[in-house]
Amino acid sequence: MKNKITISEIARKSGVSVSTVSRVLNNSPSVSPGKREKIQQIIAEHNYTPSVFARGMVNHTSQNIGVILPDITNPYFASLFMEVQSFAMQSGYATLLFNTMFVRNRKQQSKMSEEDYFRIIQEKQVDGVLVLGGHIDKEDIPDSYIQALNQLHRQIPVVIVGTRIEGCNCLVVERDLKQGVASIVHHFIALGHERIGFIGGEPGIRITTARIEAFKQELRALGRTALDNHIIPSDYYAPDGYEAMRQLLDEPQDTLPTAIIAMNDMVAIGAIRAMKDRGLQCPEHIAIASCDQFPQSEYAIPRITSLDQHNEYLGRMAVLQLISAINGSEEMIRINHTPRLIIRESCGA
């Protein structure tokens, strides 16, 4: 930042005191119309903008929020973040984005722990923090992590998008983990599928476990049972779906599932590719549906049946919750948007 013009220079050039200029900047009503106009003109002329540092010193606010997520190249987080940033901006906040798992594609995970990020974020003096996914989603979160989060929350409002965590005091915007899966199971059963599998999702992660749980539970409710060797968690990306499907196809042919639920569209795409590489067609040999829709699922071959989880809405609610917390509200926003099943070619009907 090169030499910046200051409020007192504006004041001098306008022939008024800094107080008056400050009033103009903050739209205080008690400034005579003539002076206000003149000052505004001089401000514009010099392209003056008040120093956020000086303002921050007085107000203790930066009008920035921090967003921490594992991987922005993952379309799920990208679409969520898009909405978050847009809504935050409309509310006057800019967004500092932190990827915790950078350069994932090179399998060269960051050396920094998420706790390190909390420290950095705290130093950045943001007005609030949004945590999307990551370690917070683990089944079995180390105590130190919860401590770090609570510690951060003691300083700055923290909103977590996902699930409520035992012992964690941060605010939570909950996302549906079960309804969507149930609706896929229903659809498959209605289509006459008797053997259904589940692939993708990192094992030990809350959402994976919850969805698999919902999957089993729903089958049970309908008088069926899931076979354990038809449930293959792996991770969230196309290679993981590929690998899981490859592994599944090594099972005895006569008991293979006829339908599979994939964690998300990327996993589904990987799985379909694995089938193709074995000379199998989707949906003819195995039908597939995914739990998280990404933009291109409509254009894949075959077009993928998936759940619209209303991420835009989720993102907006998260920001709303954060801003209301920043403004001192204790109220907890509850959302309950049922995921919508979008039926396309990959499930055969």
Add this chain to the structure above:
Amino acid sequence: MKNKITISEIARKSGVSVSTVSRVLNNSPSVSPGKREKIQQIIAEHNYTPSVFARGMVNHTSQNIGVILPDITNPYFASLFMEVQSFAMQSGYATLLFNTMFVRNRKQQSKMSEEDYFRIIQEKQVDGVLVLGGHIDKEDIPDSYIQALNQLHRQIPVVIVGTRIEGCNCLVVERDLKQGVASIVHHFIALGHERIGFIGGEPGIRITTARIEAFKQELRALGRTALDNHIIPSDYYAPDGYEAMRQLLDEPQDTLPTAIIAMNDMVAIGAIRAMKDRGLQCPEHIAIASCDQFPQSEYAIPRITSLDQHNEYLGRMAVLQLISAINGSEEMIRINHTPRLIIRESCGA
């Protein structure tokens, strides 16, 4: 931000002056080892972090950079940004991300112009700005836009990733626009294709025009000519590839291209889908290659031949350039990484 502990409290609790605490914070050598240790312990105990506001007042630096791009859900920008953030963080900078074209999927473009974003970014007192794509890529940029950029650059170092612009004083990290296309043309010709088309890319955008130009030029150099009705710019996403291909297939069958260059993988995926919907196979009926590789191209059906543009490298260079500009260097970093053609199923060999 709730009540924060200050340097003077740390000083009081340690029984030293604020100066000494400040020295410890800034790793000044002239502090006696005993005191240093004691102070560090008290700092840790109270989880104290110095105020960025107060520091900013003195140093005029926020250790933040601003990144402005059209759409983070576009995998091209996502992967570029991933690299940018990672590298910036390693260099001690956090990243403010601004999407200018938010909620694109709802076709509800932002009401704010990019110029508005420049103003906001300037107010944010970042130490530098990175501009990735957007209006800066237009063939014919309004003068007001260039003015706004130059104006911003007068205050803060601005680095543009893309192409050098006439009249724009900002620093530029240039990206190859032609070599990659040329290598695809060569490959297609070597495979015996005589009629080649080009689809995707927003018309009036520098990269679109440049690639189409390179496409024509390379064909000419090899003694062929491109047919104008086989060149269909549209945009960068799957629906745009779909639409362009649909349009192309409406042409008389006997003169249809046998190979097509797509702007990027999303466009290619859309185009392949359009073919499929007309009962055509890729690569059997029409071969396809794309100019920008995205993560899933390897798993699509068919696997897509595309160019690896070395985005990670580009992102890193951009940050390097920006940081060196922040530190007062005038030197311009030149890069010249030839895109690498990755041959997969969609081009038939």
Add this chain to the structure above:
DNA sequence: ACTATTTTTGGTATCGTTACCAAGCTTGAT
């Protein structure tokens, strides 16, 4: 014309750091 009241202005302390200078304290050399 002279208060009383309201509106508009200006002055100054304050926020939490760092930079800079001056002072105190060692240490070692004479």
Add this chain to the structure above:
DNA sequence: ATCAAGCTTGGTAACGATACCAAAAATAGT
């Protein structure tokens, strides 16, 4: 012992805004 030269320290003025209070000016009421 004395003094110069180096370490360590502390005190204080910035940095650029806002908040608050007091003063001045404008307006209204008698």
